Amino acid sequence: MNHNNLEAHENPSMTWQENWNRQPGRGKQAYVPDLTFILRLKEVLAEIKTANGQDSNLYLNANDERRNAINTRAKRIHRDIKRKLHEVDQKWNQSGDTMGPCETHLTTYGKVKELAIGAFGEWSDDVHIVIQACAARIAHCTWQESGYSDEEDACAILTTYCFKKLAILSLREVAVLLRNRVNQIGIGNKETRKNNKQYNMRAIRAADLARLEHARMHEALRN
Numbered sequence: 001m002n003h004n005n006l007e008a009h010e011n012p013s014m015t016w017q018e019n020w021n022r023q024p025g026r027g028k029q030a031y032v033p034d035l036t037f038i039l040r041l042k043e044v045l046a047e048i049k050t051a052n053g054q055d056s057n058l059y060l061n062a063n064d065e066r067r068n069a070i071n072t073r074a075k076r077i078h079r080d081i082k083r084k085l086h087e088v089d090q091k092w093n094q095s096g097d098t099m100g101p102c103e104t105h106l107t108t109y110g111k112v113k114e115l116a117i118g119a120f121g122e123w124s125d126d127v128h129i130v131i132q133a134c135a136a137r138i139a140h141c142t143w144q145e146s147g148y149s150d151e152e153d154a155c156a157i158l159t160t161y162c163f164k165k166l167a168i169l170s171l172r173e174v175a176v177l178l179r180n181r182v183n184q185i186g187i188g189n190k191e192t193r194k195n196n197k198q199y200n201m202r203a204i205r206a207a208d209l210a211r212l213e214h215a216r217m218h219e220a221l222r223n
Contacts, residue, residue, distance in 0.1 A: 020092050031084050031102075033112055039133055045106075046113035046130070047077045059119070067122050074114035074124035081112055119174050121167035131166070135159040 014022075035046040051058050051073045062069040082103065089100025099107075106112075116124040135158040143154035 016092050031081075031088055033081060035113075035115075036109075039113070039130065043109065044113055045109045046115050046126070047081060048115045048117070049073060049077055050117050051119060067118070067124070070116050070118035070122050070124050073118075074116035074126065077114040077116065078112040082106065117166075117170055119170075121170045123166065123170075127166075131162050132159055135162055 020028075033045040033047045035048070036043060037046070038044075051070055058069040058073055062072070085102040085106055086095075086100070089095040089102050093100040093102070095101075095103075113126045113130060114124055115127050115130065117127070136155050139148070139151050139154035139158055143151045146154065148154035148157070
């Protein structure tokens with residue numbers, strides 16, 4: 001932050017940095033990506049977003065391409081973070097239309113990993129990349145003690161397990177969300193609400209059974 005430029009300052013008695021520090025934490029949190037981790041020996045930033053069936057008509061406007069809706073949502077993530085930091089620089093660093101220090105720092109991490117999860121158990125391309133990298137690292141460190149025949153075999157099984165588990169959890173949480181909304185605001189008449197609630201409970205139960213079944217399959221493959 002520029003400590004000396006006090007023109008049009010909200011409080012002329014404080015520096016820009018001090019005034020920024022006084023801003024509500026909730027507001028500042030929106031400018032910071034959700035995660036930072038090491039991916040392929042490089043520190044990267046990542047942002048997680050979800051999409052439901054009513055999110056800006058993503059699913060209604062999607063074409064026939066597989067995972068089109070969720071990839072469309074993911075493509076906005078890096079752009080939105082870059083725009084927000086540009087606005088921070090304009091207000092607090094007086095950068096104008098040029099790239100300020102916050103936006104410049106963002107570029108040192110490369111493109112933000114766009115982790116988007118959809119309403120039907122699908123995810124964006126970057127989620128696929130991150131899961132594969134994590135599974136490969138876990139397999140490299142644990143394949144012998146976990147009883148796999150070799151590292152490649154462990155990586156393949158762990159990757160499949162993670163993908164399926166994520167899909168099941170995604171579907172389950174959508175069902176939980178719908179159930180909670182029905183309980184809080186209701187949908188239709190009494191009979192409709194009852195049928196919707198029963199439908200969502202069956203969906204949650206089916207997801208739980210699938211998760212248990214897949215855990216048993218994973219154990220059998222490992223042995």
